[in-house]
Amino acid sequence: MNDKHSKTPGQVVEDTIVPACKPWSAEVRKGDVVRLIDLEGQQAVDFLCYNLTNKDERYNAANTIKLNNSIYLGQDTVLWSVRAQPLMTIIADTCGSHDTIYGCCSIEIDRVRFDKENSWGCQQNFESELVKHGMSEKDIAANINFFMYVPVREDGQIAIADGLSKPGDYVDLRAEMDVLVVLSNCPERDNAAAGYEPTPIRAIVYRPTA
Ligand SMILES: [Zn+2]
Structure with a gap:
């Protein structure tokens, strides 16, 4: 395991290895920072975020694109809620580009895209993790894909390209209010989202x- 970014500038509240293909979630206090480390590189991390005290207020991709004037997320990007409040801010980013337009994988879309019966997807990970917080599939919004590279060409065409993240790359997300974060360590094997492995x-x- 690449361990060069395990030293964090503060007191560690939680430190978890999220196995391949599995979900994870945490309630994060205002001011605390979530560090996501792509241990081996080219691993998409599908990510959702909610106001902990009012989970109907959640991450909104369109507001985030509008208010950051960019379709890509990176250093200093603010994650905006559907009520145009800052949920989190990316305060460190060693990768450089993250997606928030491509959404997540699912059993259902893999059936359409690849004509395959895959057993699991990020949609299913989100659903199983949200249940732990009294939530459901109705609470899934258009998500962020950390470490996933989806270049948009001049003619508007998009596709997943090989990920830019190297082993040990990380993002630091500072909570701007008390938040719930939910992620799916993407299990997709049929495109470049998780480097096919x-x-x-x-x-x-x-x-x-302080
Ligand atoms: Zn996925």
Whole structure:
């Protein structure tokens, strides 16, 4: 395992290896930081975020694109809610580009895209994880794909390209309010989202030293 980014500038609240293909979630206090480490590189991390005290207020991709004037997420990007409140801010990013337009994989879309009966997808991961928080599929919004590269060409065409993230690349997300974060360590094997071979990631929550 690549361990060069395990030293966090603060007190570690949680430190978890999320196995390949599995979901993870955490309630994160305002001011705390979530570090997501792509341990082996080219591993998409599908990500949702909610206001912890009012989970109807959640991450909104369109607001985030509008208010950051970019379809890509990176250093200093604010994750905006459907009520145009800052949920989190990307305060560090060693990868450089993350997607929020391509959505997540699912058993159902793989049937259409690949004519295959895959057993699991990020949609299913989200559903199983949201249940733990009293939520359901109705709470799934258009998500972020950290470490996933979806270039948009001048003519508007898009497709998943090979991921840009190298082993050990990470993003730091500072909570701007108390939030619930839910992620799916993407199990897709039929496109480049997870480099055709899903791998583990590491999720650290830390409280920065003042
Ligand atoms: Zn996926």
